[in-house]
Amino acid sequence: MAVCGYLMFGSNVQSQITLNLPTDKLSSREAKYALMVTPIVNAIKSWFPRQYNKRMFGLLISASLVISTVIVAFAVPFFATLMSLVGALLSSTVSIILPCLCYLKISCSYRKIGWEMVVICFIILMGVALAISGTYTSLVQIVGDL
Secondary structure, three states, X not given: XXXXXXXXXXXXXXXXXXXXXXXXOHHHHHHHHHHHHHHHHHHHHHOOOOOOXXXXXHHHHHHHHXXXXXXXXXXXXXXXXXXXXXXXXXXXXXXXXXXXXXXXXHHOHHHOOOHHHHHHHHHHHHHHHHHHHHHHHHHHHHHHHO
Protein backbone atom coordinates (compact mmCIF):
# COMPACT_ATOMS: atom_id res chain seq x y z
CA MET A 1 0.00 0.00 0.00
CA ALA A 2 2.78 2.43 0.87
CA VAL A 3 4.57 1.74 -2.41
CA CYS A 4 1.38 2.36 -4.41
CA GLY A 5 0.77 5.60 -2.52
CA TYR A 6 4.30 6.78 -3.19
CA LEU A 7 4.04 5.87 -6.87
CA MET A 8 0.74 7.79 -7.16
CA PHE A 9 1.64 10.93 -5.21
CA GLY A 10 5.45 10.98 -5.22
CA SER A 11 7.15 12.93 -2.48
CA ASN A 12 3.89 14.76 -1.70
CA VAL A 13 2.39 11.69 -0.03
CA GLN A 14 0.71 12.43 3.32
CA SER A 15 0.90 10.33 6.48
CA GLN A 16 -2.84 9.58 6.52
CA ILE A 17 -4.40 8.01 3.47
CA THR A 18 -7.44 10.28 3.57
CA LEU A 19 -5.27 13.39 3.31
CA ASN A 20 -4.11 12.24 -0.14
CA LEU A 21 -7.63 12.23 -1.57
CA PRO A 22 -8.71 15.28 -3.58
CA THR A 23 -10.76 17.73 -1.54
CA ASP A 24 -12.88 19.11 -4.36
CA LYS A 25 -14.63 15.86 -5.34
CA LEU A 26 -17.75 14.49 -3.68
CA SER A 27 -16.56 10.90 -4.00
CA SER A 28 -13.48 11.59 -1.88
CA ARG A 29 -15.64 13.14 0.85
CA GLU A 30 -17.88 10.08 0.82
CA ALA A 31 -14.83 7.82 1.02
CA LYS A 32 -13.50 9.73 4.04
CA TYR A 33 -16.88 9.50 5.75
CA ALA A 34 -17.13 5.78 5.03
CA LEU A 35 -13.65 5.16 6.40
CA MET A 36 -14.45 7.01 9.62
CA VAL A 37 -17.90 5.47 10.15
CA THR A 38 -17.02 1.82 9.41
CA PRO A 39 -15.41 1.11 12.82
CA ILE A 40 -18.41 2.65 14.58
CA VAL A 41 -20.83 0.53 12.57
CA ASN A 42 -18.80 -2.62 13.27
CA ALA A 43 -18.73 -1.85 16.99
CA ILE A 44 -22.50 -1.34 17.10
CA LYS A 45 -23.08 -4.53 15.11
CA SER A 46 -20.89 -6.48 17.53
CA TRP A 47 -23.31 -5.61 20.35
CA PHE A 48 -25.87 -7.83 18.60
CA PRO A 49 -24.10 -11.13 17.81
CA ARG A 50 -27.16 -12.93 16.44
CA GLN A 51 -27.83 -10.30 13.81
CA TYR A 52 -24.15 -9.52 13.08
CA ASN A 53 -23.99 -11.31 9.73
CA LYS A 54 -27.44 -10.28 8.49
CA ARG A 55 -27.28 -7.79 5.63
CA MET A 56 -30.50 -5.93 6.49
CA PHE A 57 -29.33 -5.36 10.05
CA GLY A 58 -26.04 -3.89 8.82
CA LEU A 59 -27.88 -1.63 6.39
CA LEU A 60 -30.24 -0.50 9.13
CA ILE A 61 -27.35 0.38 11.46
CA SER A 62 -25.46 2.19 8.69
CA ALA A 63 -28.51 4.12 7.53
CA SER A 64 -29.47 5.18 11.04
CA LEU A 65 -25.91 6.36 11.71
CA VAL A 66 -25.84 8.39 8.49
CA ILE A 67 -29.26 9.90 9.20
CA SER A 68 -28.29 10.79 12.76
CA THR A 69 -25.07 12.50 11.66
CA VAL A 70 -26.96 14.48 9.01
CA ILE A 71 -29.48 15.59 11.65
CA VAL A 72 -26.66 16.69 13.96
CA ALA A 73 -24.95 18.53 11.09
CA PHE A 74 -28.14 20.47 10.32
CA ALA A 75 -29.10 21.04 13.95
CA VAL A 76 -25.70 22.37 15.02
CA PRO A 77 -24.57 24.93 12.42
CA PHE A 78 -21.34 25.83 14.20
CA PHE A 79 -20.04 22.33 14.86
CA ALA A 80 -16.43 23.46 15.28
CA THR A 81 -17.35 25.80 18.10
CA LEU A 82 -19.39 23.06 19.75
CA MET A 83 -16.40 20.73 19.56
CA SER A 84 -14.17 23.43 21.04
CA LEU A 85 -16.60 23.74 23.93
CA VAL A 86 -16.62 19.97 24.52
CA GLY A 87 -12.84 19.82 24.17
CA ALA A 88 -12.27 22.69 26.56
CA LEU A 89 -14.47 21.14 29.18
CA LEU A 90 -13.45 17.49 28.86
CA SER A 91 -9.78 17.56 27.86
CA SER A 92 -8.57 19.22 31.04
CA THR A 93 -10.93 17.09 33.10
CA VAL A 94 -9.68 13.84 31.61
CA SER A 95 -6.00 14.73 31.38
CA ILE A 96 -5.46 16.72 34.60
CA ILE A 97 -8.22 16.29 37.16
CA LEU A 98 -9.19 12.63 36.84
CA PRO A 99 -5.62 11.23 37.06
CA CYS A 100 -5.03 13.18 40.27
CA LEU A 101 -8.31 11.98 41.77
CA CYS A 102 -7.57 8.38 40.77
CA TYR A 103 -4.11 8.62 42.32
CA LEU A 104 -5.58 9.94 45.54
CA LYS A 105 -8.13 7.13 45.65
CA ILE A 106 -5.65 4.35 44.82
CA SER A 107 -2.84 5.50 47.11
CA CYS A 108 -5.13 6.58 49.97
CA SER A 109 -3.15 9.83 50.15
CA TYR A 110 -6.30 11.78 50.85
CA ARG A 111 -6.25 10.47 54.44
CA LYS A 112 -3.03 12.25 55.37
CA ILE A 113 -2.20 15.86 54.75
CA GLY A 114 1.35 16.56 53.57
CA TRP A 115 3.30 18.08 50.71
CA GLU A 116 2.03 15.44 48.32
CA MET A 117 -1.58 16.28 49.11
CA VAL A 118 -0.90 20.01 48.78
CA VAL A 119 0.72 19.56 45.35
CA ILE A 120 -2.08 17.30 44.10
CA CYS A 121 -4.74 19.73 45.30
CA PHE A 122 -2.89 22.56 43.56
CA ILE A 123 -2.83 20.54 40.31
CA ILE A 124 -6.55 19.80 40.63
CA LEU A 125 -7.31 23.49 41.22
CA MET A 126 -5.26 24.45 38.18
CA GLY A 127 -7.13 21.86 36.10
CA VAL A 128 -10.46 23.26 37.25
CA ALA A 129 -9.27 26.79 36.43
CA LEU A 130 -8.17 25.68 32.96
CA ALA A 131 -11.49 23.94 32.34
CA ILE A 132 -13.42 27.04 33.41
CA SER A 133 -11.31 29.44 31.34
CA GLY A 134 -11.43 27.21 28.25
CA THR A 135 -15.18 26.76 28.58
CA TYR A 136 -15.65 30.50 29.05
CA THR A 137 -13.54 31.24 25.96
CA SER A 138 -15.53 28.74 23.89
CA LEU A 139 -18.84 30.14 25.11
CA VAL A 140 -17.74 33.68 24.23
CA GLN A 141 -16.82 32.44 20.76
CA ILE A 142 -20.18 30.70 20.35
CA VAL A 143 -22.09 33.79 21.42
CA GLY A 144 -19.93 35.89 19.08
CA ASP A 145 -20.76 33.57 16.14
CA LEU A 146 -24.48 33.95 16.71
